[in-house]
């Protein structure tokens with residue numbers, strides 16, 4: 001990775017990501033770091049006075065755990081540093097409200113891409129050279145898994161910037177393959193994942209759960225099968241007759257842009273076991289009781 005990364009941070013969450021970048025061999029890519037005090041007020045009138053002095057030239061800005069108005073320094077930091085992308089991951093629903101996100105994007109030069117991945121381990125390549133170079137190494141977990149009846153070796157192809165993927169990979173070895181998916185969810189909680197347990201109103205789910213779905217999806221794809229998933233019973237699904245496809249509208253994975261629930265040519269819903277997080281929301285919301293949680297091996 002050739003990127004020059006400048007980091008704005010506040011508190012433990014940022015420190016963990018800086019450590020992960022360094023531990024994975026990219027310490028020299030970090031050209032500067034500015035730490036805001038943890039007691040920054042949420043509402044700031046004169047945010048321009050908070051823009052750090054002597055900014056280094058960089059390609060990418062990471063804004064880690066800045067809460068509320070202090071994020072309004074980002075447009076000016078991007079302009080002064082020559083950055084071409086800003087990533088401000090969201091791990092708490094109240095951290096950067098949608099209105100503030102819009103304001104930041106509108107105030108940032110047009111040639112600078114601003115992203116708010118929710119959580120950071122949902123970041124994928126987006127077709128922007130700067131973001132994609134970072135996302136080759138860090139973001140949505142991807143694993144290569146060697147197995148017999150047990151998990152033998154887990155290689156991280158792309159890891160969560162907080163470091164959790166490497167922790168899960170190391171601690172999954174030796175588990176029976178059928179238990180690996182559930183165990184990866186337990187391990188990310190043990191790490192522990194720092195995402196919020198508060199319900200995000202735009203998802204009706206917690207960001208902590210989304211992080212769990214991401215690592216479980218990586219394990220399922222690495223194994224080539226899912227051990228549990230919500231499944232639509234085709235004969236009971238009324239999507240072709242008398243249903244507005246509620247299941248798709250309520251699925252938190254779909255709300256983040258995943259194709260977890262799609263509608264086939266006949267109008268019936270289909271669930272992708274690889275990305276289903278088994279939150280059971282669709283099961284509760286299907287007016288025809290056409291979805292069940294199935295706990296058996298499903299090839300993906």
Ligand code: SF4
Pocket residue numbers: 232236237238239243244245246247248267268269285286287288289290291
């Ligand atoms: S909500 Fe139920 S009936 Fe409607 S499309 Fe989804 S699974 Fe089918």
Ligand code: SF4
Pocket residue numbers: 230250251252253254260261271275276277278279280281282283
């Ligand atoms: S259980 Fe249903 S709502 Fe939840 S992630 Fe799976 S498909 Fe989406």
